[in-house]
Amino acid sequence: AQSVAQPEDQVNVAEGNPLTVKCTYSVSGNPYLFWYVQYPNRGLQFLLKYITGDNLVKGSYGFEAEFNKSQTSFHLKKPSALVSDSALYFCAVRDGGNAGNMLTFGGGTRLMVKP
Amino acid sequence: DAGITQSPRHKVTETGTPVTLRCHQTENHRYMYWYRQDPGHGLRLIHYSYGVKDTDKGEVSDGYSVSRSKTEDFLLTLESATSSQTSVYFCAITQEARYEQYFGPGTRLTVT
Numbered sequence: 001a002q003s004v005a006q007p008e009d010q011v012n013v014a015e016g017n018p019l020t021v022k023c024t025y026s027v028s029g030n031p032y033l034f035w036y037v038q039y040p041n042r043g044l045q046f047l048l049k050y051i052t053g054d055n056l057v058k059g060s061y062g063f064e065a066e067f068n069k070s071q072t073s074f075h076l077k078k079p080s081a082l083v084s085d086s087a088l089y090f091c092a093v094r095d096g097g098n099a100g101n102m103l104t105f106g107g108g109t110r111l112m113v114k115p
Numbered sequence: 116d117a118g119i120t121q122s123p124r125h126k127v128t129e130t131g132t133p134v135t136l137r138c139h140q141t142e143n144h145r146y147m148y149w150y151r152q153d154p155g156h157g158l159r160l161i162h163y164s165y166g167v168k169d170t171d172k173g174e175v176s177d178g179y180s181v182s183r184s185k186t187e188d189f190l191l192t193l194e195s196a197t198s199s200q201t202s203v204y205f206c207a208i209t210q211e212a213r214y215e216q217y218f219g220p221g222t223r224l225t226v227t
C-alpha cells in the first residue's frame with residue numbers, strides 16, 4: 001500500500017519570504033514522488049517529480065523539492081514567494097513497481113501568500 | 116493540458132438518475148484515470164484503464180462503472196446517482212515515458 005500525508009491544511013507566508021509545503025510518504029518499493037498545483041476552478045497542473053538521481057529537483061515557476069529517503073519526505077520549497085503562488089498544492093506518490101502508474105494523493109495544502 | 120477534455124463541465128442531476136461523464140484525449144495515451152476530489156480528501160482514484168476494454172477498480176469504485184471502447188474515450192457512469200456522489204470529477208492520463216499524470220479541467224457534478 002502507498003500513502004501520502006500533508007500535515008498542514010494551510011500555509012501562510014508573506015510575499016518575498018521563502019515557503020515550504022510539507023509532504024511525507026509511505027510505499028513498499030521505490031518511491032516516485034510528484035507535486036501538483038491547483039488554481040481555483042482548474043484542473044491539477046504538474047509542478048515537478050522525483051524518480052531517481054539528485055535529491056533536489058527543480059520544477060516549474062521556481063519551485064523545487066527535496067527528496068529525503070531517511071525521513072520519507074518530499075517537501076516543496078521556493079526561495080521567494082509570490083502572491084500568484086497562492087493555490088492548493090498536492091503531493092502524490094506511486095510505487096515504482098506499480099504497473100498501473102496509479103498515484104496516491106495527499107489531502108492538499110492551501111498556500112496563502114500575502115502582499 | 117495534454118489534449119484532455121471532459122464533458123459536461125457542470126451537471127446537476129436528481130438522486131436515482133443515471134449519469135455519464137466523458138473524458139476525451141487526443142494523444143493516444145494508454146493509461147486513463149477517473150478521480151473524484153472532495154474537501155479534505157485530496158483526489159481519490161475511482162477507476163482506471165490500461166487499454167481498450169481493459170479497466171480496473173480504484174480506491175472508491177462502489178457505485179461507479181467505466182467503459183473504454185476506443186483509446187481516446189473513457190466514460191464514467193453513475194448507475195443511480197446519490198448525494199454522496201456530489202463532487203468534482205477529474206480525468207487524467209499518464210505520459211508513460213515521463214511517469215507524469217496530466218489532468219483534464221474537471222466536471223462539477225451536483226446530485227440533489
